Amino acid sequence: MFNLDQAISEWRRQMLATGVKAFDILDELESHLRENIDEQILAGSNPQQAFEIAVRRIGNPDALRVEFAKVGGGRWAFLRRLKTAFLRASLQSPSLSAFTDSARQTLELAAMEAPRLHHDFIGTEHVLLGMLQLENGVLPGVLKRMGLDRQDLRNQVEKWVEKWVGIPPSGRMSGRLPYTPRARKALFLAAREAKACHSPTVGPEHIFLGLLLEGDGVAGRVLKDLGLTAETARGEILKEPPKP
Amino acid sequence: MLNRELVAASTEPLILSLLSRGESYGYALIQEVKRISGDKIEWTDGMLYPVLHRMEREGWIASRWGEAENGRKRKYYSLKKDGKKALKDQRRQWVAVSGVFKQLWEEQYV
Numbered sequence: 001m002f003n004l005d006q007a008i009s010e011w012r013r014q015m016l017a018t019g020v021k022a023f024d025i026l027d028e029l030e031s032h033l034r035e036n037i038d039e040q041i042l043a044g045s046n047p048q049q050a051f052e053i054a055v056r057r058i059g060n061p062d063a064l065r066v067e068f069a070k071v072g073g074g075r076w077a078f079l080r081r082l083k084t085a086f087l088r089a090s091l092q093s094p095s096l097s098a099f100t101d102s103a104r105q106t107l108e109l110a111a112m113e114a115p116r117l118h119h120d121f122i123g124t125e126h127v128l129l130g131m132l133q134l135e136n137g138v139l140p141g142v143l144k145r146m147g148l149d150r151q152d153l154r155n156q157v158e159k160w161v162e163k164w165v166g167i168p169p170s171g172r173m174s175g176r177l178p179y180t181p182r183a184r185k186a187l188f189l190a191a192r193e194a195k196a197c198h199s200p201t202v203g204p205e206h207i208f209l210g211l212l213l214e215g216d217g218v219a220g221r222v223l224k225d226l227g228l229t230a231e232t233a234r235g236e237i238l239k240e241p242p243k244p
Numbered sequence: 245m246l247n248r249e250l251v252a253a254s255t256e257p258l259i260l261s262l263l264s265r266g267e268s269y270g271y272a273l274i275q276e277v278k279r280i281s282g283d284k285i286e287w288t289d290g291m292l293y294p295v296l297h298r299m300e301r302e303g304w305i306a307s308r309w310g311e312a313e314n315g316r317k318r319k320y321y322s323l324k325k326d327g328k329k330a331l332k333d334q335r336r337q338w339v340a341v342s343g344v345f346k347q348l349w350e351e352q353y354v
Contacts, residue, residue: 027309028270028293028319035271035316036289059290067294071301 002048006160008033009218011055013121013180018061020068023181033058098191100203106131114177117161123180124217125157127187131204138205138240145236146228156222182217186210197238205237246285255287255295257338260323260331263305267322270296296321304330 011033012026020026033054040050058064099107107122109130114122131139132150143150179187190210194202211219212230246254262273270292277285299305304327312318323331 025293025297027317029290031269031317031319032271032289032293035318038314054289057289059288064290064294067291068297071294071297 002046002051003160004037004047004051005221006218007048007051013123015061015064016180017121019065020061021181022068025068029058098194098200098202100201102134102137102204103202103207106134106204106207109133110183111177117158120177121180122177122183124183124186124211124214124219125161125222127183127207128211128219128222129154129157131208134204138203138237139208142205142208142233142236142240146233148226148228153222153226156226157218160218160222180217182214182220186214186217186219189213193234197234205240209233209237251285251287254285254338255292256299257331257334258285259292259295259299259321260304260327260334263321263323263327264331267320269318269320273321299327302326302330 008030012030015026015029020029033051036054036057037047037050040053041047045053106127107130110122110126111130113126113129114120117126119126132154134140140150143153187207187210190206190208191202193209193213194200194206197206199206209230211217212223212228212233214220215224258277259273262268262276268276271289274287274289274292277287296305296307300307300321304324305321306324307319307321310318310320
């Protein structure tokens with residue numbers, strides 16, 4: 001079965017891999033894509049056809065990247081560069097040293113899940129899959145009490161990923177895989193969540209909350225589909241005494 | 245169909261002219277141009293966006309994220325003061341060119 005949301009999210013990744021990286025631009029192009037697809041569906045096309053035509057019409061990702069790269073400069077370029085520099089400094093990714101061993105293990109497992117699924121990036125789905133392999137710590141108990149079976153959850157994620165057959169990965173499978181912006185955002189939110197819970201370190205349970213809070217990635221969507229919210233998960237996590 | 249150079253040269257004045265009628269968004273701008281030109285001007289959809297972003301950087305247009313009637317996110321663009329000036333200037337040039345052609349080609353038929 002063709003899944004439009006999944007196809008679009010895969011398309012975004014493809015654009016990202018080509019080098020169209022700004023969130024704002026991707027959001028705008030996605031909005032355009034959806035307008036076009038809606039219109040075609042209204043006119044009687046099936047979603048897959050509509051998607052393929054819309055993607056073709058939006059044009060070659062490489063050519064787009066080149067054009068967007070030319071945009072830089074302009075009158076206020078200096079101020080904008082300053083602003084981004086400031087933002088970067090204040091929004092630095094959480095330092096890895098704040099992550100617990102099991103959190104780091106989660107990320108290592110995520111990095112192994114990606115190639116297994118023939119992906120050349122680490123997305124929220126891989127982080128979730130990695131996390132579900134952990135046997136110890138707070139998370140397994142929390143999941144259980146929320147009525148979630150880990151194997152079941154794994155199957156759900158994999159089903160979601162496999163549903164989409166489309167653009168093959170760009171073949172950049174060696175070396176360190178990049179995190180998608182959504183996965184990065186989830187990790188950033190995880191660190192913020194740990195801080196809010198007065199935890200000095202970031203554990204897998206915080207990453208789990210980060211995935212839920214991020215919400216738009218594959219992991220967030222699968223969890224949301226199961227009726228999970230960040231609030232209930234946070235409540236369950238706070239009930240647990242911290243474990244190493 | 246217009247040739248590539250002419251499409252490229254006319255994109256900015258077209259966007260400025262369309263936005264002088266009021267706020268709009270990428271997809272609608274493309275549809276408008278297609279409609280008004282009777283399908284003679286067709287932009288590669290994606291290519292409109294770098295142009296919009298460049299014009300925003302020039303300070304000609306402003307953008308804001310808004311919500312469509314169907315709840316979908318849309319980025320709306322509107323003309324700024326400098327954009328109005330730019331439109332006036334570009335319009336003067338296009339009118340000059342088309343005026344010359346008009347005279348030349350009308351003379352042929354006299």
